[in-house]
Amino acid sequence: GAAAMAAALARTMSTAAAGTPPVSLNTINPKVLKCEYAVRGEIVTHAQNLQQELQKNPDSLPFDEILYCNIGNPQSLGQQPVTYFREVLSLCDHPALLDKSETHALYSSDAIERAWQILDKIPGRATGAYSHSQGIKGLRDEIAAGIAARDGFHASGDNIFLTDGASPAVHMMMQLLIGSEKDGILCPIPQYPLYSASIALHGGSLVPYFLDEETGWELEVDELKKQLEEARSKGITVRALVAINPGNPTGQVLAEENQKKIVEFCKNEGLVLLADEVYQENIYVEDKQFHSFKKIARSLGYTDDDLPLVSFQSVSKGYYGECGKRGGYMEITGFSPEVREQIYKLASVNLCSNVSGQILASLVMNPPKAGDESFESFMVERDGILSSLARRAKALEEAFNSLEGITCNKAEGAMYLFPRLHLPQKAIGVAQAAGTAPDAYYAKRLLEATGIVIVPGSGFGQVPGTWHFRCTILPQEDKMPAIISRFKEFHEKFMDEFHD
Numbered sequence: 001g002a003a004a005m006a007a008a009l010a011r012t013m014s015t016a017a018a019g020t021p022p023v024s025l026n027t028i029n030p031k032v033l034k035c036e037y038a039v040r041g042e043i044v045t046h047a048q049n050l051q052q053e054l055q056k057n058p059d060s061l062p063f064d065e066i067l068y069c070n071i072g073n074p075q076s077l078g079q080q081p082v083t084y085f086r087e088v089l090s091l092c093d094h095p096a097l098l099d100k101s102e103t104h105a106l107y108s109s110d111a112i113e114r115a116w117q118i119l120d121k122i123p124g125r126a127t128g129a130y131s132h133s134q135g136i137k138g139l140r141d142e143i144a145a146g147i148a149a150r151d152g153f154h155a156s157g158d159n160i161f162l163t164d165g166a167s168p169a170v171h172m173m174m175q176l177l178i179g180s181e182k183d184g185i186l187c188p189i190p191q192y193p194l195y196s197a198s199i200a201l202h203g204g205s206l207v208p209y210f211l212d213e214e215t216g217w218e219l220e221v222d223e224l225k226k227q228l229e230e231a232r233s234k235g236i237t238v239r240a241l242v243a244i245n246p247g248n249p250t251g252q253v254l255a256e257e258n259q260k261k262i263v264e265f266c267k268n269e270g271l272v273l274l275a276d277e278v279y280q281e282n283i284y285v286e287d288k289q290f291h292s293f294k295k296i297a298r299s300l301g302y303t304d305d306d307l308p309l310v311s312f313q314s315v316s317k318g319y320y321g322e323c324g325k326r327g328g329y330m331e332i333t334g335f336s337p338e339v340r341e342q343i344y345k346l347a348s349v350n351l352c353s354n355v356s357g358q359i360l361a362s363l364v365m366n367p368p369k370a371g372d373e374s375f376e377s378f379m380v381e382r383d384g385i386l387s388s389l390a391r392r393a394k395a396l397e398e399a400f401n402s403l404e405g406i407t408c409n410k411a412e413g414a415m416y417l418f419p420r421l422h423l424p425q426k427a428i429g430v431a432q433a434a435g436t437a438p439d440a441y442y443a444k445r446l447l448e449a450t451g452i453v454i455v456p457g458s459g460f461g462q463v464p465g466t467w468h469f470r471c472t473i474l475p476q477e478d479k480m481p482a483i484i485s486r487f488k489e490f491h492e493k494f495m496d497e498f499h500d
């Protein structure tokens with residue numbers, strides 16, 4: 001009413017009198033304005049609005065549900081968590097359960113045993129207390145043992161920093177490495193936009209290196225060299241190189257030879273190698289396997305003194321897909337003690353990561369072994385999920401390649417396909433006249449016709465003049481045929497509407 005109006009007016013007058021403009025886009029940090037994150041960008045917001053419309057009047061749109069294929073969020077699309085992991089987590093969350101006789105009827109004995117082992121690594125078994133800023137030492141040692149078993153090379157718990165997913169670990173490294181826009185970070189194009197967003201937020205420069213779509217998204221070292229020289233000629237000091245393997249959004253698994261060249265390039269150019277390996281358990285092709293960059297570096301004879309290397313892992317992907325639990329780590333090797341101390345200081349500002357995520361990261365890196373009571377059932381769940389992901393990747397890849405105007409590289413790993421759109425000139429013209437990127441225009445039209453949410457390639461970066469989109473391979477298998485037929489119908493109509 002009038003009183004509220006008067007009070008609001010008085011408040012405005014008082015701030016104006018104080019000379020401080022109210023907070024606005026002109027007053028907030030310009031680095032925040034510059035930052036973008038397309039995985040949950042414009043198209044997704046539009047999809048959420050359509051979803052609300054559907055809830056209000058179900059017959060208002062030419063489809064009855066929104067299918068979110070924009071984000072690698074398996075459990076939001078029906079994937080079930082791994083039983084053993086949840087058994088151990090729930091026991092650690094409520095240790096009193098371990099004193100009840102009924103528990104033995106509900107939980108497997110090896111999960112009970114594992115919960116005791118974990119709780120014994122936590123001072124006072126207090127899973128609700130702040131932990132060490134790098135994470136609980138005993139869990140970090142477990143993770144180091146898992147890394148050593150995976151790679152065949154030593155790993156130390158002192159080099160592990162447990163984080164709330166891999167994202168905050170990436171931000172921490174960008175915060176450490178970037179002091180001004182004169183500091184550059186070599187990033188793959190297409191890239192996962194956490195990197196471009198974090199570099200923007202920290203005021204650095206993204207130095208692109210283009211993955212080669214013709215060779216299945218391999219990266220050529222002379223491309224790295226060319227981009228590095230160009231950056232240096234502009235006065236940029238390149239501090240690090242980001243490698244995402246398996247790749248997001250491109251889904252390739254780097255060939256071992258390619259990885260060796262990347263490690264040698266970083267060694268020779270004095271770059272920190274930032275190895276994003278969150279999809280290390282998502283490999284769908286027989287002719288490729290995951291090699292960590294740590295293993296590649298050590299097998300080339302490089303020790304800590306030769307190469308600063310940071311390896312990122314997460315509980316959000318793989319066959320576990322525990323995105324909401326926020327678990328992960330970075331393994332830091334090859335930094336001087338003084339710099340290590342600065343990284344520790346950064347971690348200490350956030351006190352510690354959440355303890356459930358820490359426990360889950362230690363479980364992911366040390367799952368049940370042959371002979372454990374849960375081993376067989378665990379392997380059935382694990383292999384069931386991974387083989388289903390492989391089938392879905394193949395089905396979508398074949399569907400896209402069957403369409404005129406789309407070519408799609410194989411999804412060797414990760415959780416995405418990144419098809420190339422060969423759009424008619426007319427469609428490109430209409431999109432640009434509407435002020436949107438052609439692939440964003442296509443994605444919007446697809447959403448409005450089918451309810452399917454994809455992310456335009458422009459949200460990941462691409463060779464100028466090429467257009468792509470990213471689609472996850474995550475919708476449950478029983479939904480795949482419907483998605484494919486709805487997509488095909490839309491695409492054929494779209495190509496007819498705009499054929500040159």
Ligand SMILES: Cc1ncc(COP(=O)(O)O)c(CN[C@@H]2CONC2=O)c1O
Pocket residue numbers: 039070071072073164165166167168192194244248276278313314315316323327328
């Ligand atoms: C390559 C890569 N690195 C790091 C992350 C961060 O993961 P967490 O912080 O959960 O550990 C993701 C998440 N993938 C995003 C989220 O879903 N779809 C994507 O492209 C990713 O794809």
